[in-house]
Amino acid sequence: MTHPGLTGLQDLVAELGGGDLLTSLNLPEGPPPPGAFQQALGLAARLTGREEIGLLLARRRSLETLGGLASLVGSAPTVGEAVTQLFEMLPRSFSGGVRGYVERRGPEALLVGQVVTADPPALDQQADHLAGAAVGLIRQLTRADWAPEAVYLVRKAPADPAPYSRFFGAPVLFGQEMQVIVVRPALLDAPVAQANLALNRELFAQLSSRARGDGLAGLVRDRVWRGLTSGACTAAEVAADLGTPLRSFQRRLAAEGTSFSAILDAAREALARRLMRQTALSLAEISDALGFAEPAVFTRFFTRRAGVSPSAWRRG
Incomplete structure (x- = not known):
């Protein structure tokens, strides 16, 4: 069985002329082991020569790629609750050691994400994918042309920063201490179109019980x-x-x-x-x-x- 994330990445690599990613990755039979997605991201960057492969993959993400978390996020009453619930459940729903939280700070709000493994493979691509997927999620919950105020990435500065400015539509700073997306606080209070409070609370309770x-x-x-x-x-x-x-x-x-x-x-x-x-x-x-x-x-x-x-x- 192949993880949907690997299938999507394999398709992207093939379209970019990078060949058969899964064959090159040489995974054992059965479900991908922990860290397979991160290793695949690094390999995909090498096979395609596109160091922004994490952003390119994030552009293809949708709520459905969150699997069992899709209904939870899509039914949240506000954008802030959707992101907060996703950050809380993400570490226990997908491997990869990702942590995140939402912080209101005066006239700004921060979406902070971290890759928390000790020597993570393909950290640059992981950082790109994490930030890109978060921005993509908010665009799906609000509007397609939404842009953050600024983006701070832990990855090293790429040879060509132009794809990052185009993707985020905001200033992007590289080599930062933290992975941060700066947004206006009003965004967190914006209602989600498909909000269903009863369903959201039920799903959150079920997932929280499993997470214990x-x-x-x-x-x-x-x-x-x-x-x-x-x-x-x-x-x-x-x-x-x-x-x-x-x-x-x-x-x-x-x-x-x-x-x-x-x-x-x-x-x-x-x-x-x-x-x-x-x-x-x-x-x-x-x-x-x-x-x-x-x-x-x-x-x-x-x-x-x-x-x-x-x-x-x-x-x-």
Whole structure:
């Protein structure tokens, strides 16, 4: 069985003259393993010579490609709730380690997305696809010519940025700390044409019940990734955000074989690698962004986990 996302990507690669993607990918029989879609995106970029392949694929996305989430998103009362619900359910419905959230900030609203795996394959193409699919979704829920105020991408600057400006219809900045789509707050309150509040609440309850299989640790990972980019990332803050007393919070994580510090350290290491690879931030700036007291603490932390210093890892 082939994942619909791989089938769509295979068709796109063939149309662009890149040959048979699935044969080149050489997947085992059965459902694609975790990470197959990300590997396929990178291979597709090489086969076609189109580094913006993630955007090209996003242009073809529709609500139906969300599978079981299509009815949930399409029945949401507002655009803001549709995007929020999608971000909440996406990590537990598709593999690939994507996290996202919506944040209102004064005269702006931010749609923040992150690829949260430690050394993700084809991060540039993943970043393109994530942002492109989010913008495409909003266009389907509102109008086809909708454009964000600005787009910040974690990917490195492409050789030709013109396709990005054309796709988004907005200023695009590359090599950023976070993957952010800036929109007007009024957009979040815009009604969805096919809204069905009763159906939406029923579907959300069903999907949330299934999602609880991830346990507390899955919820904590979500909050940690959000906290790392918004400044609230202590055990007490995350426990309070989840409505759990701190001692109970710690006991439940221990019962699941992990701890807050283990989850936080894994996220910090993954984001450190991302920022060192994809941005021009100094090590001191990265240390500060990750919440370390000083660069020397960050250096010891990273060296202990990676086996080499941050500067040596970055040179390599």
